[in-house]
Amino acid sequence: MQGSDTVQTMSKGVPRKRRTPLWLTGDLLSFVLKRVLQIIPSLMILSVLMFAFIRMVPGDPARLILGPTATAAQIEALRGQLGLDLPIWQQYLNYLANIASGDFGTSYVSNTPVAAEFFSRFPATLELSIVALILSVVVGVPLGRWSARRANTITDYSITASSVFLHSLPTFVVGLLLQLCFGVWLRWLPVDGRIGPRYRLPEVTNFATVDALLSLNLSAFGSALTHLLLPSITLACVSAGLIIRITRSSVIASRRAPHVRTARGKGLSRSRLNSRHIQLNALPPIVTVIALQIGTMLSGAAITETIFSWDGVGSWVVLSIASHDYPVVQSTILIFAVIFLLVNLVADVINAVLNPRLALE
Amino acid sequence: MSIDTATAQRGTRRNAAVEIEDLRVQFRAGKETVYAVNGVTLSVAQGETLGIVGESGCGKSTAGFAMMRLLPEKITLISGRIIVAGNEIQGLPEAKLAGMRGRDIAMIYQDPMTSLNPVLRIGEQIVETLLAHKKMTRAAARSRASELLELVGIPDPEMRLDSYPHEISGGMRQRVMIAMAVALEPKVLIADEPTTALDVTTQAQILQVLKTLSGKTGTALVMITHDLGVVAGTTSRVAVMYAGHVIEHAMTETLFAEPRHPYTVGLMRAVPRIGSEDEELVPISGSPPDQREMPVFCPFAPRCRWRVASCWNEVPPLVAHGEHEVACFNPVLSKEAEVGVPLRDGFGVPPPSRDTKAFRSAIAFEPSGLQNTIVGG
Ligand SMILES: Nc1ncnc2c1ncn2[C@@H]1O[C@H](COP(=O)(O)OP(=O)(O)OP(=O)(O)O)[C@@H](O)[C@H]1O
Ligand code: SF4
Ligand SMILES: [Mg+2]
Numbered sequence: 001m002q003g004s005d006t007v008q009t010m011s012k013g014v015p016r017k018r019r020t021p022l023w024l025t026g027d028l029l030s031f032v033l034k035r036v037l038q039i040i041p042s043l044m045i046l047s048v049l050m051f052a053f054i055r056m057v058p059g060d061p062a063r064l065i066l067g068p069t070a071t072a073a074q075i076e077a078l079r080g081q082l083g084l085d086l087p088i089w090q091q092y093l094n095y096l097a098n099i100a101s102g103d104f105g106t107s108y109v110s111n112t113p114v115a116a117e118f119f120s121r122f123p124a125t126l127e128l129s130i131v132a133l134i135l136s137v138v139v140g141v142p143l144g145r146w147s148a149r150r151a152n153t154i155t156d157y158s159i160t161a162s163s164v165f166l167h168s169l170p171t172f173v174v175g176l177l178l179q180l181c182f183g184v185w186l187r188w189l190p191v192d193g194r195i196g197p198r199y200r201l202p203e204v205t206n207f208a209t210v211d212a213l214l215s216l217n218l219s220a221f222g223s224a225l226t227h228l229l230l231p232s233i234t235l236a237c238v239s240a241g242l243i244i245r246i247t248r249s250s251v252i253a254s255r256r257a258p259h260v261r262t263a264r265g266k267g268l269s270r271s272r273l274n275s276r277h278i279q280l281n282a283l284p285p286i287v288t289v290i291a292l293q294i295g296t297m298l299s300g301a302a303i304t305e306t307i308f309s310w311d312g313v314g315s316w317v318v319l320s321i322a323s324h325d326y327p328v329v330q331s332t333i334l335i336f337a338v339i340f341l342l343v344n345l346v347a348d349v350i351n352a353v354l355n356p357r358l359a360l361e
Numbered sequence: 362m363s364i365d366t367a368t369a370q371r372g373t374r375r376n377a378a379v380e381i382e383d384l385r386v387q388f389r390a391g392k393e394t395v396y397a398v399n400g401v402t403l404s405v406a407q408g409e410t411l412g413i414v415g416e417s418g419c420g421k422s423t424a425g426f427a428m429m430r431l432l433p434e435k436i437t438l439i440s441g442r443i444i445v446a447g448n449e450i451q452g453l454p455e456a457k458l459a460g461m462r463g464r465d466i467a468m469i470y471q472d473p474m475t476s477l478n479p480v481l482r483i484g485e486q487i488v489e490t491l492l493a494h495k496k497m498t499r500a501a502a503r504s505r506a507s508e509l510l511e512l513v514g515i516p517d518p519e520m521r522l523d524s525y526p527h528e529i530s531g532g533m534r535q536r537v538m539i540a541m542a543v544a545l546e547p548k549v550l551i552a553d554e555p556t557t558a559l560d561v562t563t564q565a566q567i568l569q570v571l572k573t574l575s576g577k578t579g580t581a582l583v584m585i586t587h588d589l590g591v592v593a594g595t596t597s598r599v600a601v602m603y604a605g606h607v608i609e610h611a612m613t614e615t616l617f618a619e620p621r622h623p624y625t626v627g628l629m630r631a632v633p634r635i636g637s638e639d640e641e642l643v644p645i646s647g648s649p650p651d652q653r654e655m656p657v658f659c660p661f662a663p664r665c666r667w668r669v670a671s672c673w674n675e676v677p678p679l680v681a682h683g684e685h686e687v688a689c690f691n692p693v694l695s696k697e698a699e700v701g702v703p704l705r706d707g708f709g710v711p712p713p714s715r716d717t718k719a720f721r722s723a724i725a726f727e728p729s730g731l732q733n734t735i736v737g738g
Pocket of ligand 2: 622624659689692
């Protein structure tokens with residue numbers, strides 16, 4: 001059929017030959033590179049803003065460190081030592097130069113390197129966030145799908161209402177209510193710390209649950225789990241609410257697409273119709289919103305960890321802001337930003353593989 | 362051709378592969394109702410090709426979807442009987458229907474851009490159709506899919522199986538959809554504007570594929586189009602639709618030789634005909650009626666040059682004159698059909714009263730024409 005090439009009215013150019021899976025082709029690689037390059041300016045802007053903002057909080061770190069009895073001369077001396085007497089742009093450049101050489105600064109308060117302390121605390125935050133994320137996905141996606149299947153019924157309305165409620169409740173309110181209810185009133189669950197005080201775990205991974213399992217200490221594992229429960233539920237609420245809503249709307253939109261009619265018209269089984277033509281097409285927005293929840297988790301961790309005395313990065317940042325510990329605050333927030341952007345990049349890649357059309361646009 | 366026993370028992374006259382009887386479809390959106398199909402009766406025998414023609418919005422696709430039972434259930438009201446391959450499909454459970462769709466009845470959808478799944482490869486979309494109905498290996502299904510792509514004139518079919526829909530042109534997508542629809546050689550094939558995105562050469566090729574299929578496997582073909590040229594070349598019978606009604610129904614040759622409904626005449630005289638390009642064109646003035654109103658008089662009346670007083674009183678029924686069915690109180694004479702205008706006097710009767718719906722729609726559609734008729738009548 002020679003006349004066929006004249007038929008390509010809708011898309012330009014000759015369709016590409018594609019036998020290899022998308023993730024093995026150069027397309028995806030250049031897509032990833034492009035996204036990585038887009039991350040760098042965001043990080044620069046963020047670091048400048050953050051650097052300026054923490055210095056706007058009234059109060060002087062040198063005065064805080066030395067206490068109320070310090071003389072003006074002592075304070076001046078310490079400011080010089082910490083580099084705080086330099087113009088702000090110079091402080092910023094020094095900071096960048098240090099980071100480029102792998103030095104994230106030293107905490108004013110504990111006098112330990114920020115990087116070291118960050119990595120010793122990070123597993124606690126990660127453990128909490130992962131459990132919270134799993135909770136919010138495991139609850140959010142099925143509820144969203146159920147709501148979509150029963151669109152415009154009482155079930156749907158109740159699920160939607162709960163999702164709005166979950167999403168709009170402030171984290172500290174949820175945390176305090178859960179503490180009051182299950183900790184103080186019912187006394188079912190512990191309300192602070194990562195594990196009961198009588199357990200001493202080897203610090204292998206610094207994930208309390210994993211370390212407990214590694215040391216084959218089941219009762220420690222149980223204790224770690226019960227300690228995780230309230231804070232992770234607290235942290236999961238906001239995200240679960242959002243995931244429910246996005247899943248619902250995405251599934252409903254996908255179900256209405258004309259290609260679903262085509263698929264039904266082919267006589268596919270119900271399950272195949274649902275999995276391959278409705279749910280699969282509904283996934284990209286859901287993957288994106290889940291990835292965005294990593295950011296919600298990291299910021300929510302600051303509040304949740306503080307409420308539940310959880311020894312993670314979040315509670316550390318909160319303390320450090322109060323004590324004007326600039327190096328801690330600026331480096332942890334920067335690392336959080338990098339994590340957040342990388343996770344979003346991963347989500348974009350997953351979406352590009354799920355729906356190759358997106359990668360090319 | 363074997364006579365379908367189930368249909369024979371119902372006492373229908375032919376071995377119809379698909380039959381619809383007094384089909385009515387209404388769409389409900391809030392307080393509004395769209396009267397999309399208003400009592401259509403049609404049947405197509407095995408191996409036969411029926412054309413459905415009419416302007417945009419006259420209910421062609423809706424009738425097609427009804428035969429597949431693919432209309433959105435929550436907002437549609439359907440009445441009448443639809444019998445596909447001997448089964449009355451209205452009451453059929455969804456599982457039974459799934460067994461029929463694709464195998465007994467298939468459809469080529471109007472919009473090739475949105476009717477394929479964007480996240481599945483083309484090969485996969487054809488293969489799953491085959492596997493849903495046939496016991497065969499994946500490999501066998503894949504090679505069958507490749508044959509099908511070749512059949513509809515897609516170059517490099519083996520390689521194209523791995524393309525995603527967005528990687529190929531609209532014309533190619535339309536052909537993929539055709540390949541998918543004919544995959545299981547269905548007893549009934551509804552082709553909804555199957556050649557719109559194609560150039561003339563490909564169009565001819567595709568129509569040939571459909572015709573061959575119909576001849577070889579006895580597929581009953583329903584060819585939905587607004588293109589009289591397509592109808593003339595491929596169909597044996599034609600139903601002309603207007604505002605949800607079949608207003609004329611005849612053998613294709615008869616229809617082209619002696620159109621009897623003013624709308625059909627209008628359609629034919631509004632486009633240049635091959636061999637008579639120097640003829641004066643007679644366009645149909647106005648636009649189709651608002652289908653949100655329940656029809657109470659001839660739907661074509663506001664635009665009709667042949668209308669008489671009774672046209673405003675009721676919807677004309679489809680009346681058989683031998684094999685030729687026309688829904689009109691004042692059918693066009695053959696010498697009038699030649700020129701496209703009435704040659705007798707006294708037509709163009711205005712609506713009965715100034716405050717009827719009829720009057721308002723006549724005003725809406727034909728302000729100048731109405732003026733003339735009021736002065737003249
Ligand atoms: N889902 C729907 N909801 C409401 N109204 C609808 C729906 N689908 C179709 N309609 C209306 O029903 C009428 C018939 O539409 P249909 O698509 O069957 O026309 P058509 O003859 O196929 O036109 P075209 O040539 O443009 O494809 C139109 O007035 C249309 O607006
Ligand atoms: S003559 Fe009357 S019935 Fe016939 S099409 Fe015109 S208005 Fe309708
Ligand atoms: Mg249509």
